[in-house]
Amino acid sequence: MPTSTSKSTGKSTRKPAGKARPASPSTSKSRPVVIVAGVAVAAALLGLVSYTATKPQAPGGSGGSSAVAEVTADPSDGVYPELESYARRDPGDRLALGRADAPVVLIEYADFKCGYCGKFARDTEPALVKKYVDAGTLRIEWRNFPIFGEESEAAARASWAAGQQGQFWEFHKAAYAPGAKEKGFGEQRLTALAKEAGVPDLARFARDAQSAAARESVRRDQEQGYSLGATSTPSFLINGRPIAGAQPMETFQETIEAAAAAAAGKPGPGR
Structure with a gap:
């Protein structure tokens, strides 16, 4: 399947042969009807809007940002509370970091073959962990969202398998x-990465990566992302606010702080 990476948008995209896969009928029926409106908005934001994130910063520090990623002083602006239910908050989730009861949950839909996902993982995520996860403010929940073919699918299953031994x-x-x-x-190569990651039982890792449980976990994550209209990576939800692309650190910082303020019933930054 042809894919492309846009230097101006901060996201990697695929060129689908048809429409994005919808959620399965069983998944759709189990959701409260109120979620539909939020999903429709998220689909528009994540699937159709043009983003200009990760432009090189101009002299004086003013970088590019998308309309979706602009954070106002109002902590509720651009937030769809019905989408907060996409956070699982499962204390046993091995593909998550941070307290299950943290006031802010960042959900990341990503692909290991996505260059901009790698940029976020290297340049932004460690700083978010140090500043917000370690402080108990933020929880990060990973969603495997492979969109670049068989190797993406294999890497997603391998990451899940590594997680079964606590090394995701x-x-x-x-x-x-x-x-x-x-x-x-x-x-x-995946076995080599597992060894590098310190996965103790490589034979179990290989079995788990090919298991029905691994395939089901990846399918569930994919289905959730497609239900939001995501066709590019990375895509994010932060307490019900959709954000697309490897946005600048400042965007995530402002969004997380606005969400934390809203959760505490306080005015957002700058108010």
């Missing part, structure tokens, strides 16, 4: 290291 985030770091995606994600 170590695998995540290895898979997003500079130059890692250029080496591909064939079977031997």
